[in-house]
Amino acid sequence: MLSTVFRNLVSKPDTVKYPYAAADIPSGNRGRVEWNMDACILCGLCEKRCPTLAVKVDKRSGEITVQVPRCIACGVCIDVCSKDAITMTPEYSKPCYGKEVRSYQKEMKTVSE
Amino acid sequence: MSIHANDGAIEKIAERQSLENVRLATIITVDKGDGNLELIYVLDVNGALTSINCEFPQDQELASLSSVFAGAENMEREIIDLMGIRFEGIRGGLFLEPGSSIIAPLRKQPLGVK
Amino acid sequence: MTKTTLIPVGPQHPVFLEPLNISLKLKEETVVGAEINYGFNHRGLEKAMAADFRRTIYMCERICGICSFYHSTAYCQSMESLFKVEVPERARFIRLVMMECQRLTSHTLALGHTAEAMGYESLFMQLFREREALMRLVNDISGNRVHYSINTIGGVRRDIPMEKQKEMLSVLDGLETRFAKLAKVFKDDRTIKERTIGKGVLTKEMAKKYCVVGPVARASGIPEDIRTSYCRDLDFQPIVRDEGDSYARSMVRVDETFQSIQLIRKALTMLPEGPLEVPVKGNPSGEAFIRLEAPRGEVIYYVKAKGTVDLERIKVKTPAFVNVAALSAMVPGCEMPDIPVITVSVDPCICCTER
Numbered sequence: 001m002l003s004t005v006f007r008n009l010v011s012k013p014d015t016v017k018y019p020y021a022a023a024d025i026p027s028g029n030r031g032r033v034e035w036n037m038d039a040c041i042l043c044g045l046c047e048k049r050c051p052t053l054a055v056k057v058d059k060r061s062g063e064i065t066v067q068v069p070r071c072i073a074c075g076v077c078i079d080v081c082s083k084d085a086i087t088m089t090p091e092y093s094k095p096c097y098g099k100e101v102r103s104y105q106k107e108m109k110t111v112s113e
Numbered sequence: 114m115s116i117h118a119n120d121g122a123i124e125k126i127a128e129r130q131s132l133e134n135v136r137l138a139t140i141i142t143v144d145k146g147d148g149n150l151e152l153i154y155v156l157d158v159n160g161a162l163t164s165i166n167c168e169f170p171q172d173q174e175l176a177s178l179s180s181v182f183a184g185a186e187n188m189e190r191e192i193i194d195l196m197g198i199r200f201e202g203i204r205g206g207l208f209l210e211p212g213s214s215i216i217a218p219l220r221k222q223p224l225g226v227k
Numbered sequence: 228m229t230k231t232t233l234i235p236v237g238p239q240h241p242v243f244l245e246p247l248n249i250s251l252k253l254k255e256e257t258v259v260g261a262e263i264n265y266g267f268n269h270r271g272l273e274k275a276m277a278a279d280f281r282r283t284i285y286m287c288e289r290i291c292g293i294c295s296f297y298h299s300t301a302y303c304q305s306m307e308s309l310f311k312v313e314v315p316e317r318a319r320f321i322r323l324v325m326m327e328c329q330r331l332t333s334h335t336l337a338l339g340h341t342a343e344a345m346g347y348e349s350l351f352m353q354l355f356r357e358r359e360a361l362m363r364l365v366n367d368i369s370g371n372r373v374h375y376s377i378n379t380i381g382g383v384r385r386d387i388p389m390e391k392q393k394e395m396l397s398v399l400d401g402l403e404t405r406f407a408k409l410a411k412v413f414k415d416d417r418t419i420k421e422r423t424i425g426k427g428v429l430t431k432e433m434a435k436k437y438c439v440v441g442p443v444a445r446a447s448g449i450p451e452d453i454r455t456s457y458c459r460d461l462d463f464q465p466i467v468r469d470e471g472d473s474y475a476r477s478m479v480r481v482d483e484t485f486q487s488i489q490l491i492r493k494a495l496t497m498l499p500e501g502p503l504e505v506p507v508k509g510n511p512s513g514e515a516f517i518r519l520e521a522p523r524g525e526v527i528y529y530v531k532a533k534g535t536v537d538l539e540r541i542k543v544k545t546p547a548f549v550n551v552a553a554l555s556a557m558v559p560g561c562e563m564p565d566i567p568v569i570t571v572s573v574d575p576c577i578c579c580t581e582r
Contacts, residue, residue: 004353014356026367028391030376051282074285074376079384136451137438138518139544141529155516155527155544160451162516162527184438187552195273208269208581218274219540 029090030073035064035104039085042106046077046086062106069099117176117201118169122154125165127181134159137182140189142196144220150198174199195219229254238267242344242567245577249554249570253563261558263551265580272582277538280306280511281380288374290543291579293333296325297521299378301528306380309511309532317501318382324494325375327487328365332358333522334480337574338413341477344571345422350412357405364398367391382504392495399488410481423474427557427569430471437553440546441524442483443573446475453520461493473572510534523547523574545579
């Protein structure tokens with residue numbers, strides 16, 4: 001035990017001063033989910049298979065909305081996406097005032113007359 | 114001395130317990146949907162799972178297994194709360210608060226609030 | 228001529244992480260009887276889980292935060308037996324590795340909590356520092372610290388590639404040497420010994436009567452471990468002690484952490500090549516019993532389905548449900564100040580107990 005005391009006296013703390021310093025998140029972590037709307041074909045599979053009903057796909061207006069607090073970062077949407085349009089980056093969701101809702105808009109081709 | 118629907122099952126368990134290395138793993142109840150409930154005693158006999166079933170009408174009182182296994186008492190208390198089955202000499206109130214919770218929420222048609 | 232005093236411990240008590248109430252009957256300082264009450268936290272998950280069978284995997288994980296992977300594995304195995312598919316060998320080994328990792332995190336938490344309950348704060352801090360290295364490792368491999376979410380019906384969704392295996396082995400090597408020093412403190416420290424040896428004895432007869440499982444049963448001399456069949460190709464022997472007291476329960480956990488590290492090493496060297504999952508089609512029907520050895524003991528899943536998307540009935544038997552009830556057989560004869568240590572040595576998990 002005495003060696004531990006001396007080691008702890010000279011060593012740096014084991015904790016990270018998050019949020020002032022970057023959090024120590026390993027690269028394999030699943031976190032923030034993002035849609036690449038150029039690749040997305042609005043098939044709606046991610047909405048169908050999301051276990052917490054966090055994703056809504058509006059095929060008519062080409063908009064995808066994600067209720068961020070509902071997302072459990074399970075990664076099912078990434079697995080079912082046939083176009084690999086969904087990615088997850090290792091990042092924790094930041095504290096915010098309201099329930100964050102993110103939306104992604106697909107450029108709809110307007111049919112010219 | 115009244116006769117309960119699960120007397121035979123309890124007798125069978127007590128008999129096996131005296132002969133072999135038996136542990137009560139769990140008690141499962143299933144609502145059959147036609148007014149009958151099913152009680153499944155899951156036993157660990159020498160390291161393998163076996164089950165003893167019995168079926169009975171839903172408003173019948175059953176005998177308790179707690180004289181054979183003391184650990185069965187809490188399992189039965191859970192069933193009283195969640196399935197609305199009565200066991201002789203066992204009171205509910207483990208998971209749900211009597212008087213303000215739904216009665217028998219795990220049945221197909223919960224009995225509502227008292 | 229002494230009067231009997233009734234003292235409630237809990238539901239809010241500094242030593243319990245979750246609400247648990249013990250009504251103690253005392254004669255002077257000695258406990259003569261106890262009644263265990265739980266149910267302050269019931270969430271009705273069994274009702275909620277009888278829904279879409281694919282979404283239920285993620286709900287199962289949320290039964291408990293410390294043994295989440297066991298719940299999802301047991302559920303996935305029961306669904307696989309309903310669909311009558313065989314999981315690929317590589318998926319079975321990855322599940323085994325992740326389960327043993329979770330056993331390590333759970334046992335270090337239980338041991339740290341025991342140390343904290345005894346007032347041994349520095350040991351608690353050091354155990355949790357080692358645990359943090361482990362949590363970071365499982366985060367890197369599975370994608371999350373607590374709810375791994377890598378199970379799916381028919382296999383697993385994430386592979387453990389070669390470089391991750393190497394990293395895992397090097398982390399485990401470091402952990403083993405550092406943990407051996409802490410285990411020595413647990414084994415030999417005078418304070419710990421005096422506070423745990425001979426306290427809260429559960430005899431073999433009482434253990435059988437209360438149907439206890441897991442480390443509590445193995446500390447009372449019942450050689451019962453479901454891993455003997457699940458880890459059949461890994462030469463597994465359960466760790467058993469005969470004393471049945473708090474010290475034996477902690478020691479079973481200490482020895483099992485080293486055993487888990489050995490199992491992970493063996494499983495990683497034997498990791499077969501092959502696919503990760505087999506596809507399943509249609510809806511499940513029939514009924515299935517599956518059991519696994521979670522850190523606290525046996526988890527049983529009973530699933531009944533009738534060929535629809537929604538499940539008919541799902542019943543979860545958790546180990547803490549029976550182990551906590553056995554406290555009423557352990558505490559009589561003890562002194563009042565020993566109650567927290569005895570309670571924590573059982574590793575009560577109220578999340579599991581009440582679902």
